[in-house]
Amino acid sequence: MIDPQILRTDPDRIRESQRRRGEDVTVVDRLIEADTAKRAAQAHFDELRNQQKLIGKEIGPLQGALKKASDDTAKVAAQAELDALMAKATDLADRTKAAEAAANEQAEVTDALWLQLANLVNLDSPVGGEEDFVTLEHVGTPRDFAADGFEPRDHLEIGEMLGAIDTVRGAKVSGSRFFYLRGVGAQLEFALLNMAMAQATANGFIPMITPSLVLPSAMDGTGFLGQAAENVYRVEADDLYLVGTSEVPLAAYHSDEIIDAKELPIRYAGWSSCFRREAGTYGKDTRGIIRVHQFDKVEMFVYCDPADAENEHQRLLQWEKDFIDALEIPYRVIDVATGDLGSSAARKFDIEAWIPTQGTYREVTSTSNTTEFQARRLKIRMRDGDKTQPLATLNGTLVAMPRIIVAILENHQQADGSVVIPQALRPFLGGVSAFTPKG
């Protein structure tokens, strides 16, 4: 959630953000109303409770005096006073209880509204929908296969020739959009994993292997039970969710904690399987492993001072570029438009790799600055001197396996179906320089 103070002091800022996202603006007015009602209800309850406590404090001593009273007149007087006090207390208790219930109810209504509100967009993000991104740069040049004298095969054809990808049996065993990596395909993933972790640790990241099943609180805290809910697998019997990215367990890792500002930034590189229902993508990317229900990914996740978040976002982007650069794959970097940001993100950069057989760029990594949005929901704060305030969280893909494998196979293929391994990756494959089809 965003800072409630902004609602009270500068609601137009929220309205503008909602407008840029193409989302409901009237929610701001409903929030103002609910927030006011919530505070009034709370103040009313606080006042009644205060009175109740003051009376309660008189009752104890009075009961003591009653016991010690020596003569009957004093006893009768004390008893009368006690009875009057008790009657008042009983009445007050009823009213306090009612006020408390009203305050709780109003708080619930208000909190629910808050959770509907997406993060404030960064004003530098291009405004518009999915197609309105701004291309920041192109790196590398798409290969000229005509000059090389052959027609490129798509990643699935190459993967099958190499015995590296098996989608037919994936579907047989688990249904559509599931696949097996086998042989050099599996080795390629392990090599990419090790290369990614080597880079991450060299850059000060702490390697993490995270749970793939999380509680509703973790899923909701990271903002995945909003608009994205339909893409989340839920294990009903145990009320757990399968994560779509290790961003979820990495963000929730420090939930309900206060971190000393001196320890920031804290950087984690998380390895996990990722599960996505891919609802609403019927007919899209049905061939190969571009869009699948389960894949593995190394995710970078950072906790830092909000003042440093934009710089850190640039660093994450640079680390993503470093990795793709090392794999010698042409790509472009886009600044994602406001309407296509997730609810948590204030700004997002995607790297899209050139896919020769599609003649276009396809997303392979994504890095988001979620500012204090997730930290507020997950109650993660930083202590800076005597101030305690929410910190900023950011995430970025270091490597998402299937798509980077697609890019490697397609861009580095040869006429005979073999695939040249980029220099930087070879040490992680025992020095192998190419994968070659058998017979």
Place this chain on the structure above:
RNA sequence: GGAGGCGUCGCCUAGUCCGGUCUAUGGCGCCGCACUGCUAAUGCGGUUUGGGUUUAACGCCCAUCGCGAGUUCAAAUCUCGCCGCCUCCGCCA
């Protein structure tokens, strides 16, 4: 899965049997001040978190003793449910 124990404001801890004097004790750590060639030691003060109100500042109020509900004028304390941790047993990659 079974049995038992435990959960207190950073860490440790007192309080829970028997409800009000808990505005939660003490130690450690941390912060400030004093003293001091320097450090250490010592002394004094401060130190949960969230919300509200006020704001020039101080302050005041409410909630918070794992979470939730109940009993009561009043709950860290009594009752019920849940969660987590530890020990032992069983099962198991």
